[in-house]
Amino acid sequence: MGAEERSVDPAIKGLLKVSQSYETVWDRLDSQTPHCKFGLQGVCCRNCIMGPCRISQKTKFGVCGANEDTIVARNVVRAIAAGVAAHSDHARAVAILLAEIASGENQDYRIADPEKLKAVAGRLGLETQKELLVLAKEVAGVAMEDFGRQAEEALKFLKSYVPPQRLKRWQELEKNLYKQTAKKMGILPRNIDREIAESLHRTTMGVDHDPLSLLLQGVRTSLADGWGGSLMATELQDIIFGTPRVRAISTNLGVLSADKVNIVIHGHEPILSEKIVEMASHPEMERLAHEVGAEGINVVGICCTGNEILMRQGVPVAGNELHQEMAILTGAVEAMVVDVQCIYPALGKLAKCFHTKFISTSDRAKFPESLHIQFEEKNADEVARKIIETAIKAFPLRNKNQVNIPNHTSEAIVGFSNEALIDLLGGSLTPLIEAMISGDIKGVVGIVGCNNPKVKHDYHHTTLTQELIKRDILVIGTGCWAIAAAKAGLMRLQTQEISGPGLKKVCKALKIPPVIHMGSCVDCSRMLNLAGALAGYLKSDISDLPLVGSAPEWTTEKAMAIGTYFIASGIPVHLWPIPPVTGSQTVVKMLTEDINQSTK
Ligand code: CUV
Ligand code: SF4
Incomplete structure (x- = not known):
């Protein structure tokens, strides 16, 4: 692969040309290609030592008798659990830090945003007229309970943040599934660590083999991330370090x-x-x-x-x-x-x-x-x-x-927490909703996730973004997508000019770019929260809104968790490269049709 095919970023193309003597991720990808096709299709299993097993036309069952549906579904659930573990372990560290600040055990950090602390406490249903550190201790306590509660009760964070219609939707789904299948299948996460542990338990040799049951546990675990760990990380980090405000930065x-x-x-x-x-x-x-x-x-x-x-x-x-x-x-x-x-x-x-x-x-x-x-x-x-x-x-x-520093930088306007966005909108979501109802904004797409050397670096991120804004679709997002968009100059006010007429009008009035940086990967929770707030405002469900998610260059298991909790929250999701599921027609159908249907 030559430098031109590797990236759209001029800084990288230049560097790769002059530094050919050093091995990089693209070289290692070349030497790993072609990849093992069993792995690409998700049909290899290493979950016990009778294996490893792989499914093909010739060998339709693993040594234990597991078929491709079980194996693919198990692998999906394990990937989700790993992604959720990463986000949630991150959240745990922040919760512990908040507790230590509150108790005075940690003097190196402080609470930068008391207003946010009160807002989060209020959301969690706590009495907020208290001394700051006392309140911080209580909020940290609620967070930690969501990691440790043993009752069959949904996460406190989830219950406090998710719109009521969506919560009801999940509860009904749990009930209906029980009625239809006579099997108990839970969707509401009870405790973040427990869902991760249960996912690992269920996917060990000889436990859960029903692909639907397995995938629903994947959904439950992912919800413990989106409305649990990730959301907690965002909210508590805002409390300790400050809620982001709109500002200009440079990149590349x-x-x-x-x-x-x-x-x-x-x-x-x-x-x-x-x-x-x-x-x-x-x-x-x-x-x-x-x-x-x-x-x-x-x-x-x-x-x-x-x-x-x-x-x-x-x-x-x-x-x-x-x-x-x-x-x-x-x-x-x-x-x-x-x-x-x-x-x-x-x-x-x-x-x-x-x-x-x-x-x-x-x-x-x-x-x-x-x-x-x-x-x-x-x-x-x-x-x-x-x-x-x-x-x-x-x-x-x-x-x-x-020394060879590429002479490339781009300016970007960033810092769109929901708080900052609502301030810009004049204190409420009304202008955004009106723009969506009038058709000036046809919808909102959240683009997230990583780079992957299998995809020309930033190519999908930047082209997809441009094609969407041309069609009057507001693009918001996080993670490595956000950095790609910033580097490509898409987060500047000038980008209004390449937007469709409706989106351009709205962004000009609000003085914002049509491409919005909402933060890091755990800040995908900001997008869920925004979707929840829009739904709440309209007294409807998230799935009634014109929202779509995409991770067009994804790499990590974390992105798998994010994609799943978006879908489960009522937002259809696009992923590229194709996740390793094509080895099971049953799983493909469940992921592309049934899950969308049942979460609508
Ligand atoms: Ni968490 S998960 S490559 S840094 S977005 Fe970037 Fe973002 Fe993917 Fe990792
Ligand atoms: Fe093979 Fe079954 Fe063991 Fe997996 S769990 S390695 S399919 S025997």
Whole structure:
């Protein structure tokens, strides 16, 4: 695959041409191609040691007798459970941090947004006229109960946030399924950890073999993410770090500095990245940077932790998933600091070809060739300082001949939390709803998810977005899509000009771009919440609204979880590449027809 076929991003095309001697994700994809067709179709099973088994025309059953429907459905459920585990473990860390701030155990963090705290508490049905830290403790308590409750009762967060019509829809579905099949099949998640555990239990050898039953457990687990873990992560992070406000930022590899110490933060959790941003502006750190001949410290983000600090602090973002190796290839990165998720283990080896320190920080994520600086929430200031000092010390080792920073940046307007959006709309959703009723806006599409080297980098993200806005469809979204759209200049006011006439009119009146950055992957919950608010306003169900979701370049199991909770919430979803389900006609039909029907 040549540089031209790999990406639409001019910064990457240029870099790939000059750095052919380094192995990247595209080269490794080439050497893995063609992929195993059993894996692509989802018909291989490694869930017990009588196997591994694979289903073909010749061998229609695994050793235990499982057929392709069972095997494909089991694999789907496992992928969803893994994705939900990632988002929800992220949420857990934030809930614990909030509890520790409330108890005074953690002095390094504080509550940045008391208003949001009260709003969340109110939503959860708590009495809000209390001292702030007392309220914080109660909110953190509700969050933690959603991880630990053993009763057959739905998540408190879900019940408090989902529109009543949708909740009723799920309850009826549970009842009807029981009536029709005489089998108990639950959809409402009871406890986040429990749904993940139950998904693993049910998919071990010899437990659940009914594809419908399995997939519904996948749905239930995904709902524990969308209306549970992810939503909790977003809400609690807003409380601790502030609710995003609209602002302009710059993006792409050109945000790296030729004269400053460049620190790239990659991964997912703002708990670490917020601290690094804060510490990097400390006069003492600036002084140390000047001592080694740098003009200062430049912190930039990649992937979702990048989205977190871009939304809340206006920190520039160097790129999305496929930029992680590219950033190191610029030769100008002193430290690539990572926490969890979407981090290629290849970074260790690549960093060794440069002066770059590849710094891992999480007790949950260690890498073969990283420098591990253990992050401790209770000692966050000190750890952040140590990381920045390590980066500063690497600066004199930068080899000027190896430096190749692409001269590409784009401006983007970002920071659209629902709170910011409603403020822009003048305090209520009325103008947006009126625009939808009048037909100026024909619908809203939420585009999310990763990059995948199997897809020309950012090609689907950017072309799909443009085709939609041309047709008067407002595009909102998160994750690596949002970074793709920002880099392509689609989040500027100028993009109004390539929109359809109705959308253009609305966006001009509101002074917003037609392409809206709503945050990181866990912030997909902001979109669910927006959909819920629209439905609530119209006293209808989410499925009555002209909403669609898409993950046109997806990679991770997390995206599988997101896609599933969107569908289950009444929003049809498009995915590309095709998920590994085509080995079972039954599962394909359930996912493409039955689930859409029954969640409508
Ligand atoms: Ni969580 S999940 S590649 S960073 S969007 Fe980016 Fe976003 Fe996918 Fe990962
Ligand atoms: Fe094979 Fe069944 Fe074991 Fe899977 S669970 S590996 S299909 S024997």
